[in-house]
Amino acid sequence: MSSQFEVVVYGATSAGVCAAVAAAETGARTVLLEPGRHLGGMTSGGLGYTDVGDVRVLGGMADRLRRDIAEHYGVAPGHYAGPEPHVAEAIFRRWLDEARVEVIFDAQVTGAEVVEGRIRSIRTAEGIEVVGAVFVDASYEGDLLPLAGVPFAIGREDRALYGERFAGRQELAPGRHNMPPWISPFRDDPTGLEPGALLPQIKPEPLAEVGAGDGGVMSFGYRVCLTTAPDRIPITRRVGYDEAHWELGRRFFAEHGDLPTGRYIGLEENLPGGKCDGNSLGPFSLSVLDGSAWEYPDASLDRREELRLHHLHHAQDFLWFLGHDKAVPAHIRQEFQRWGLPADEFADTGHLPHQLYVREARRMLGEHVLTEHDLATPVAHPDAIAMGSYHFDIREVQRTWRWAYEHPAPIAYVATEGYLSVAVPPYQVPYRALLPRREDCANLLVAVCVSASHVAFSSIRMEPQYQMLGHAAGVAAALAAGAPGPAAGAVHEVDVPRLQQRLADAGQVLAL
Known part of the structure; x- marks a missing residue:
């Protein structure tokens, strides 16, 4: 069995749902593949009491979810720190239905066909082949990264690698x-x-020595x-x-x-x-x-x-x-x-x-690796597509x-x-943190296992953050899939100001 789409999103985490909905609402024919049988990942899987950080940076689809939760219960936005699990999943299901996203459950990815640095298709354990122009990895594990030949890190790095005070053991x-x-x-x-x-x-x-990288994950x-x-x-x-x-x-x-x-x-x-x-x-x-x-x-x-x-x-x-x-x-x-x-x-x-x-698995080594320095003393990123604020x-x-x-x-x-x-103070997340290096893969975006150090990822890993990154990845994927000529599907060639305008129009907060 084989199907063809413009945007293929893998992993129905809250990031994956937001990416698929955003891509479809931007005009791309989109499919969402989920290895399990539920939508929403931790947002509907037990983590109801949701850590937000500075509410000023909460925008886009994360804010949409917050407002939909408030409407469901007849309260003001933010009255509850999060919904009951079944309510979160029902909201996500409605979003996908309204955006006409095709959802395939029990779709564990097991292989990928990569041609000249581009993913042509992915295969599932059930034998389904899905062909796409652009792919979004929104899984907690980052399971598309190794299949696409994209390098990644796992666990704590040595303090010397990025000069981070809080790295290592x-x-x-x-x-x-x-x-x-x-x-x-x-x-x-x-x-x-x-x-x-x-x-x-x-x-x-x-134990490893203090400050040494030991590969340990949370x-x-x-x-x-x-x-x-x-x-x-x-x-x-x-x-x-x-x-x-x-x-x-x-x-x-x-x-x-x-x-x-x-x-x-x-x-x-x-x-x-x-x-x-x-x-x-x-x-x-x-x-x-x-x-x-x-x-x-x-x-x-x-x-x-x-x-x-x-x-x-x-x-x-x-x-x-x-x-x-x-x-x-x-x-x-x-x-x-x-x-x-x-x-x-x-x-x-x-x-x-x-x-x-x-809490963490693979982390892509992409176009820009966010580190402790990007967050502790915020760096201005001209390609910002979202903001974060939660502490390390x-x-x-x-x-x-x-x-x-x-x-x-x-x-x-x-x-x-x-x-x-x-x-940490509020900080910008650049588009480059969602991108593999150009030489590694040309048509993949990563919305959860982003390019970040262990320390930086400990702030980024919050569910509202994933929702905003998924939103950005979905819009970028649709823009790349719809690009004319040789640029079709090329995520590195996306017009970033156009992407930022689309996100801002949808309420995404790009700067304070």
Whole structure:
């Protein structure tokens, strides 16, 4: 089976939906391919309570979504930080229907035909071939990049590479995201010499030097939607639940059980309908810190599925652990037992989200690599197509352990590494950050795995930002596809002032 389109968007994340709608509304015949069965990625997959940053930079389709959410609930824009997951997906579905975008689900890309530096077509695991003039990679994983021969980076770089202060492995510093002191990482053997001495949920490999690049990515997890509604689905003990897997949690609560209950995943009605978007708020939470996320970006599809289930089972078992393990303080257990899974969310995935929170995966090495310097001291970009403002938000990268050389004998202790939060002023995102280098590919735009360092990407990676970048990529793709003669499909030849005018007319904020 083969189909031909002007613009082919891969990945129905919120960036992918916005790219496909924008391309279609600009006049291009557009198809949206999604490897799963849902629209919206994390925006409809559990991350309802949405981080925005400076609302002055929120424009274009991100602002359109904000207004549509407000209209749905009959409130002022911004009254809610985000919608219920099913509402977000319904809005995206309506947008695609109104723009007459063809959507193909269960379309995992597995191959691409590249001719003289241009993608001619991509193939899916189901044997569908899709031919296009311009392609947009809007997947969280950046799965079109290697197929198109476009170079990319994964994980933390060395500080020396771009001269970034916050690059590389971080110091082991105290803070609310770190473990309390002196929790042993070992099961029974204080020397750590016995085979299997290390507890589960700890990354066993040694730490890199401070500031060194180690390829580490931010931890993944599931953002769970919870409710206290009478029809809630109770949290149940999963078949395969392993008591020994949670020994670290027991030790944590023995040292740190006096925190308010919500400090573990944020139990508060922060979504419409009395629902809660459960986030990872501390050193022992929904984020999986054993280093398994490091493997995910470049793993095979089968291995990715194993890793996804590893994270899903962590979320299920964590909720059960908090509500039922006797080592958890009684006030926490009692509070968690009040909550369950919403009956009207994620019905086809057991009422747990359909989307793993892939905080970062591949990052393109493109025409311009955005770094810490572009954001911390904003650079004026004449080809700006959107703005960002969220702080550097590097979530925990690993849970590790170290020796403290105390008298009379060394003491091993658990530590959490990688968390960093540093404010930045509003900054411009240039069109070049969406483009591969000319010599690598001529007809690909990237809306999620943009050309940025690990540090810069930690700010760019917010869902509203993805929506604005998707909007820009969709308009640019349509303009490139509609260009006459040899320029047809050439994303590097797009008339940038014309692109910027189209975006500005649609409400995109390009400068303050």
